Amino acid sequence: MTHEFKDIVEAHLKAKKDGLKTVLASVVALDGSSYRKPGVRMLIIENNEMIGAVSGGCVEKDILRQSQSIFLDGQSKMMTYDGRYRLGCEGILYILLEEFKPKESFFDAFVKCLETRQEFVIQSNYLKKEGLTKGIGTTLEIEGQAYSLSNIGMSESITLQFTQKMPPCFKLMIFGTEHDAVKLCQLASFNGWEVTVVSGPLESKTIKNFPGATAFYSVSPDDLELNSIDSETAVVLMSHNFANDLKYLLELKDTRPVYIGMLGPSHRREKLLSQFLEYCPDVDEQFLELIHGPAGLNIGAETPQEIAISILSEILSVVRSQTPMALKEKVGGIHN
Numbered sequence: 001m002t003h004e005f006k007d008i009v010e011a012h013l014k015a016k017k018d019g020l021k022t023v024l025a026s027v028v029a030l031d032g033s034s035y036r037k038p039g040v041r042m043l044i045i046e047n048n049e050m051i052g053a054v055s056g057g058c059v060e061k062d063i064l065r066q067s068q069s070i071f072l073d074g075q076s077k078m079m080t081y082d083g084r085y086r087l088g089c090e091g092i093l094y095i096l097l098e099e100f101k102p103k104e105s106f107f108d109a110f111v112k113c114l115e116t117r118q119e120f121v122i123q124s125n126y127l128k129k130e131g132l133t134k135g136i137g138t139t140l141e142i143e144g145q146a147y148s149l150s151n152i153g154m155s156e157s158i159t160l161q162f163t164q165k166m167p168p169c170f171k172l173m174i175f176g177t178e179h180d181a182v183k184l185c186q187l188a189s190f191n192g193w194e195v196t197v198v199s200g201p202l203e204s205k206t207i208k209n210f211p212g213a214t215a216f217y218s219v220s221p222d223d224l225e226l227n228s229i230d231s232e233t234a235v236v237l238m239s240h241n242f243a244n245d246l247k248y249l250l251e252l253k254d255t256r257p258v259y260i261g262m263l264g265p266s267h268r269r270e271k272l273l274s275q276f277l278e279y280c281p282d283v284d285e286q287f288l289e290l291i292h293g294p295a296g297l298n299i300g301a302e303t304p305q306e307i308a309i310s311i312l313s314e315i316l317s318v319v320r321s322q323t324p325m326a327l328k329e330k331v332g333g334i335h336n
Helices: 002-017 060-073 104-115 179-190 242-252 266-279 285-289 304-319
Strands: 022-031 041-045 050-052 077-082 092-099 120-126 137-142 145-148 160-166 171-175 194-199 215-218 233-237 259-262
Touching: 002 022, 002 041, 002 050, 002 104, 022 060, 022 120, 022 160, 041 060, 050 060, 060 077, 060 092, 092 120, 092 137, 104 137, 104 145, 171 179, 171 242, 179 194, 179 304, 233 242, 233 304, 242 259, 242 266, 259 266, 259 304
Parallel strands: 171 194, 171 233, 194 215, 233 259
Antiparallel strands: 022 041, 022 092, 041 050, 077 092, 120 137, 120 160, 137 145
């Protein structure tokens, strides 16, 4: 969800530059079940443009209508939606609406937080009661410093709080520049991930060849900068060159991404790992458990686009600690 909030901040800054006010809508509580959970947010701009969504599309028009009073007086309010009558779900959504108006110091701190890949915390004070209420609103905490998002003082009498820890934006590092890497880059960026593409030093392609990429490095494996790899990073080796993939894997041995995928058949993986272990016989067992090869889920993928979907699906299943299955075979709720 970090990338969604990042999009909200960027949209606000653009609207502010155009002289337009914005309202932040946050789902802060849920009784029962719903399509989206507490912690989802959207931004409403004074020109009626909406960034993001808090439901499957049923609530957004009412949020737009309710936001109009906040554009006029800046007073925060609560909204309650009973899904049995309005959403087609089985829960009650509690949505906090507030003018999005942080001080300038927030934006500097937020940009630095994203760049240094730090965690931050969002906390909303709310009531489970519809209507205008003083003292409700949201703060964002970075390195112990709290920033009000509505620039309105919180009330200690508001005892209900929704707190959400926000990790760094999820990042995908692609080692390779062939057509399948381009498609993987595109689909990952559509998912809101930050994508870094790594090629050899003689590669003629640039970041312009990879729509959606946030960074492109044309370097030898020895010169790779890997300090930014963390538990919110996935890596895919798809250079189509055995020697290069081996060199990349050797450089990665001291990192701990959440996922390392290898393109190619099982016998290629076994050969690559065998040679890797010859160079690094004492490698940590936990590192080897991160490696998935052949990368992707068995969905019958054949085209580069389908292979990209297969790989992204496997990454999500690993990140969410889920065993892939058809939803019709799942017992219980879809999102449980």
